Amino acid sequence: MLLTVIYIIAITAEAMTGALSAGRRSMDWFGVTLIACVTALGGGSVRDVLLGHYPLTWVKHPEYLVLTCCAAFVTIIIAKWMKHLRSVFLLLDAMGLIGFTIIGCQIALSMGHGFVVSAVAGVLTGVSGGILRDILCNDVPLVFRRELYASISFVAVICYWVCLEIGLPHDLTVIFTLVFGFTLRVIAIYFGLEMPKFIYKEDDAESASSTDEH
């Protein structure tokens, strides 16, 4: 119940960030709607396809698809005021990230998978909507460059898993993981915390030819 509410808030917030990305690329209304849907529902779809967990969420509940389309249209209308709402969005997005992660993790566990697969399912649900959005907009995915994001999703998985292992009731686990992950993400945004980067330069033929390709 709590998770459903969070899920609905999360897909709405993600749909709106997707629509804004599409707007930055001056796409038409169809592109905006499609990218909103992919951003909001793509993470769960990738997880379900990889785990063979059919039917997909939006196939079972087409109302979520209608909701993301509505969110896309609302974004088109209210876009000019949205820069004032940026911090609200970052918070909603943070909540969505943790909510998606918990849901993904839960589904993998309910299918009988172990820690590794459910961790991957959680992180994939959290981040791959944004990755698909950036691929469709022809960007290097932001998630690979931004402040701590995917790693917070992974920490949330560990927190969720530990709470369950030590025998906390499920509702409490969900709430605790949400609060914990959300706080971490807010701290990461506030202080601009980043993962260390891996920078690799070569000075030879292959590197040159790979640069030529842009």
Add this chain to the structure above:
Amino acid sequence: MLLTVIYIIAITAEAMTGALSAGRRSMDWFGVTLIACVTALGGGSVRDVLLGHYPLTWVKHPEYLVLTCCAAFVTIIIAKWMKHLRSVFLLLDAMGLIGFTIIGCQIALSMGHGFVVSAVAGVLTGVSGGILRDILCNDVPLVFRRELYASISFVAVICYWVCLEIGLPHDLTVIFTLVFGFTLRVIAIYFGLEMPKFIYKEDDAESASSTDEH
């Protein structure tokens, strides 16, 4: 039967447009063949994977795969004459778009899905081959920028659905939807009709950093 004929014409036409896209990027013959197959068969594959509708069309009928490969090779040979055939291609592509849409919609309905899911299945079948082609060629998908294309696919879904609801026989519905959607697309090309675009500009840090990434 009619749909099979249209399907075969459509995958041939789409394979050829895919091969030309690959040629614009100076790909080798393997790349040309792969992009031709993805353009022609990718839309149906995306639909089938998302709906869990196995086996995929080209797995069940490998002859379609062979056909698209042949179409790719023919394109390589006759490419220099193809600019004179542009209008023929646009018409074949328009027919393919509507044919793919009807087939996608039909499959979703036959699996027992409702209007929303079958509309998505129809539009995805129609447009996602082209989206995958553009991702593999590292373009922002053309379908988000071109004249009315995906929206005509959506209108065709509505037309198909309404005809079925008012009790028209299935063959008549297919023919009527084809003629209706095809006419709309030709009108859209002729007059250069476009969907309204959503243009979103911000003048702040994130926008700048996102521009840096190109």
Add this chain to the structure above:
Amino acid sequence: MLLTVIYIIAITAEAMTGALSAGRRSMDWFGVTLIACVTALGGGSVRDVLLGHYPLTWVKHPEYLVLTCCAAFVTIIIAKWMKHLRSVFLLLDAMGLIGFTIIGCQIALSMGHGFVVSAVAGVLTGVSGGILRDILCNDVPLVFRRELYASISFVAVICYWVCLEIGLPHDLTVIFTLVFGFTLRVIAIYFGLEMPKFIYKEDDAESASSTDEH
């Protein structure tokens, strides 16, 4: 057994090439890990999703996922010495390509598919990890431009198929295909053999607008 050893060497080598690609784009550690996993396990995942062959390899054997993550971290540590190991990598990658191809082909055959589908499954397993890597790094996939690579995968499929058809025992077929494909790839690298390219230029409106989009 032999194939398992080759598979493990192959995913390790592919994970390392993926990590280096991510390093060239200055991604953070999460991006490096994700791209390593996608490069190593993505080809098999694409094949399994398209054929409906569940559960996926890394879902059934999460230890392979752990292995690729470890390979990514090792790459980050030893990157500065890796340019001296380039030829070792090219050889491991060549072995991986043929190993992946044989495994993909075998799985499709064991599911009862014919030559066309198993050839596609083999080639997809061999090359689509690298294609996904390049899409995530926002490059035109290298496999469409490099010396003979995908085509060698295809020739290996034919070799494997012919050996089975003429009644060679399975182990011998695998070894023969490996040696044959590996030799071909080494020859292709050494002499810089390339597939013929298909270069298509138009001097009209659509071509211009498509250039504008970069």
